[in-house]
Amino acid sequence: MTLDSMRDLLVRELRDLYSAGTMVPKALPALASAVTTRPLRHLLVEYSHEAEAQLDRLEFIFAELGSDPWGLRSRGMEGLVDESVVLLTEHADQAVREAAITAQALRIGHFLMAGYQTACRHARTQWVDTLVEPLTVSLAEIQATAAQLTTMVEHMTPSPPLEAASPA
DSSP, X not given: OOOOSHHHXXXXXXXXXXXXXXXXXXXXXXXXXXXXXXXXXXXXXHHHHHHHHHHHHHHHHHHHHTOOXXXXXXXXXXXXXXXXXXXXXXXXXXXXXXXXXXXXXXXXXXXXXXXXXXXXXXXXXXXXXXXXXXXXXHHHHHHHHHHHHHHHHHHSOOOOOOOOOOOO
């Protein structure tokens, strides 16, 4: 795809979001199944369902643009999903695992936030107001989930502090 216009850039951003969005509902249930804390598990499952609704909104947006959502693979999200798989294979204390999973879910959310913020901005500059609302709804969902994940991280049982290394 060539980027000859801001519209081309908007479509590229939307395709990256769509590709990323197709990966999220596959990654989050795996993360959710590895946690024992019910509120965290529930939030990750809910996050996965929201991602599916966000894909529906993106499909609506592509229809409005007269374009298709395919043609770009989100390498950024692919990396985050790969990191999630590796995380699940590592041996860890359950509390540490859940803190790591929460952090990984936040990384996924922040990646999506950046994409939706950028797409909203491009839609506004292109005067495509019909696209701004569904993008803003998805962005607000992701921000709310990120805020809940952040709160959970702040309330997780801290590990004992690391001992200071003695000078050699």
